[in-house]
Amino acid sequence: MPSKRIQTDVLIVGASAAGLMCAIEAGKRGRKVIVLDHANKPGKKILMSGGGRCNFTNVDISDSNFISHNPHFCKSALSRYTQWDFIAMVNKYKIPYQERDHGQLFCENSAKDILDMLLAECQKANVDIRLNCQINEIKKTDAQLFDVSTSSGMFRAVSLVIASGGLSIPKMCASPFGYKIAEQFGHHIWPTTPGLVPFTLQPHDKTTLAELSGVSVDSIVSTERIEFRENILFTHRGLSGPAILQVSSYWQAGETITINLLPDLDVVDLLKTRQASQPNVKLKTVLSEVLPKRLLPVLLGKEPVDKTLQEISNARFSEIALLLHNWQIKPNGTEGYRTAEVTLGGVDCDELSSKTMESRKVSGLYFIGEVVDVTGWLGGYNFQWAWSSGWCAGQVA
Numbered sequence: 584m585p586s587k588r589i590q591t592d593v594l595i596v597g598a599s600a601a602g603l604m605c606a607i608e609a610g611k612r613g614r615k616v617i618v619l620d621h622a623n624k625p626g627k628k629i630l631m632s633g634g635g636r637c638n639f640t641n642v643d644i645s646d647s648n649f650i651s652h653n654p655h656f657c658k659s660a661l662s663r664y665t666q667w668d669f670i671a672m673v674n675k676y677k678i679p680y681q682e683r684d685h686g687q688l689f690c691e692n693s694a695k696d697i698l699d700m701l702l703a704e705c706q707k708a709n710v711d712i713r714l715n716c717q718i719n720e721i722k723k724t725d726a727q728l729f730d731v732s733t734s735s736g737m738f739r740a741v742s743l744v745i746a747s748g749g750l751s752i753p754k755m756c757a758s759p760f761g762y763k764i765a766e767q768f769g770h771h772i773w774p775t776t777p778g779l780v781p782f783t784l785q786p787h788d789k790t791t792l793a794e795l796s797g798v799s800v801d802s803i804v805s806t807e808r809i810e811f812r813e814n815i816l817f818t819h820r821g822l823s824g825p826a827i828l829q830v831s832s833y834w835q836a837g838e839t840i841t842i843n844l845l846p847d848l849d850v851v852d853l854l855k856t857r858q859a860s861q862p863n864v865k866l867k868t869v870l871s872e873v874l875p876k877r878l879l880p881v882l883l884g885k886e887p888v889d890k891t892l893q894e895i896s897n898a899r900f901s902e903i904a905l906l907l908h909n910w911q912i913k914p915n916g917t918e919g920y921r922t923a924e925v926t927l928g929g930v931d932c933d934e935l936s937s938k939t940m941e942s943r944k945v946s947g948l949y950f951i952g953e954v955v956d957v958t959g960w961l962g963g964y965n966f967q968w969a970w971s972s973g974w975c976a977g978q979v980a
C-alpha cells in the first residue's frame with residue numbers, strides 16, 4: 584500500500600564496509616539514509632577480517648594492487664578517497680594500529696574498533712540501519728524512484744546503492760544478491776571466482792605433503808603472470824599462507840605454480856662450499872640450517888638427505904637445487920568460497936561511472952565495494968576499495 588511505504592532519499596543494501604561508508608557520507612550531506620541488511624549484525628566481515636584485527640588499509644596503494652577487467656577503473660575512487668583519508672578518521676577516533684610487513688595497517692586491539700567507528704559516524708549522520716531484513720523485490724517506478732519490497736516493509740528511494748558484497752564465506756551472510764540486481768537492470772557481470780583462497784592438492788601430493796601441516800617457508804610463488812614473495816603454509820588440506828593466497832587470485836584451473844623455497848640462496852653454491860669444508864656432514868644437516876627440517880625428506884626423499892655431502896655428485900646438487908628453487912606443483916583446485924577472502928569478477932566496471940559508481944544504464948542506481956569487478960591483493964586493499972568506492976557514491980547518491 585502506498586501509504587505504508589517508507590520514503591527515503593538513499594536506500595543502501597549491505598551494512599558492511601562499503602555500505603556504511605556510503606551511508607556516512609550521504610548522511611553528512613543531509614540525505615535521509617536507510618541501510619538494509621539480511622544479517623543480524625552489521626559489518627560481520629569487518630569483525631572477522633585480518634584475524635580479528637582488520638587490516639583496514641595499506642600505506643602503499645596503487646591501481647597495480649587491484650585486479651579487474653578494466654584496470655584503470657579503480658584509479659579515480661582511490662585518488663578521491665585515499666588511505667590517508669581513512670587513516671585520518673582512524674586517528675580521529677584514537678584507534679591504536681600498527682604497520683606490519685608490506686605497509687599493512689592492522690588494529691592493535693580489535694577489528695571491532697573499526698566497526699564501532701563506522702557505526703558512531705553513522706549515528707552522527709542520522710543513518711537508519713535495519714537488520715534481519717530480507718529483500719524480496721526491487722522495481723523502478725515511472726517517476727524514476729526505486730520501490731523495494733522487504734520482510735521489513737516497503738521502501739521507496741530516490742537512490743539505490745548496492746553494497747551487498749561478493750560470494751565469499753556464505754556463513755557470513757554472503758549472497759549473490761548484488762549480481763542478480765545488476766542483471767535485472769541490464770548490467771553485464773564478469774564471471775565470479777574465489778580469490779585469496781588456499782589451494783587444494785592432487786590426491787598424490789596431498790598424501791605426500793600431509794605430514795608437513797603447519798610448516799611455513801618464506802618463498803617466491805609464481806604463475807606465468809605474476810609472482811609474490813611471502814610465506815607459504817602447508818596445511819592438512821593443501822597450501823595456504825599469504826604468498827599462496829595472493830597467487831590464487833591470478834591462478835587458472837589446471838595451471839602449475841612454481842615455488843622458490845630459498846629465494847636468497849644459491850643451493851649449489853652452498854652445497855659445494857660445504858662439501859669442500861665438511862665432506863662428512865649430512866645433506867639434511869646443511870639444508871636444515873636454511874629450511875624447516877621436516878620439509879627435507881618429504882621434498883627430496885629420505886635416502887638422499889641422510890647421505891654425506893661427499894657421497895653426492897655435483898649433478899645431484901643441481902637436481903636438488905632445481906627442486907628447491909623451482910618446485911613445481913599443480914593444485915587440484917581451491918578451497919572455494921567457503922574460505923576465500925574475496926570474489927573475483929562481478930559488476931562490469933565499464934557500465935559504471937568511475938567517479939561516482941553510478942550505473943550508466945539506470946540513473947540513481949549505484950554499485951560499490953566487492954560486488955564490483957575490482958579485487959584487491961591481500962594487504963588491506965579490499966577494504967580500501969570498499970571505503971573509496973563507498974565514499975564516492977556517498978558524495979552524490
Ligand SMILES: Cc1cc2nc3c(=O)[nH]c(=O)nc-3n(C[C@H](O)[C@H](O)[C@H](O)COP(=O)(O)OP(=O)(O)OC[C@H]3O[C@@H](n4cnc5c(N)ncnc54)[C@H](O)[C@@H]3O)c2cc1C
Binds near residue numbers: 597598925954
Ligand atoms: C576471512 C576474511 C578476512 C578478510 N580480511 C581482510 C582484511 O584484513 N583486509 C581487507 O582489506 N580485506 C579483508 N577481507 C575482504 C573484505 O572483508 C571485503 O572485501 C569487504 O568486506 C567487502 O566489503 P563490502 O561492504 O563490499 O561487502 P561485505 O563486507 O561482504 O558486506 C556485504 C553486506 O551485504 C549483506 N548482504 C549480502 N547479501 C544480502 C542480501 N541478499 N540482502 C541484504 N543484505 C545482504 C551482508 O550481510 C553484508 O553485511 C577479508 C575477507 C574475509 C572473508
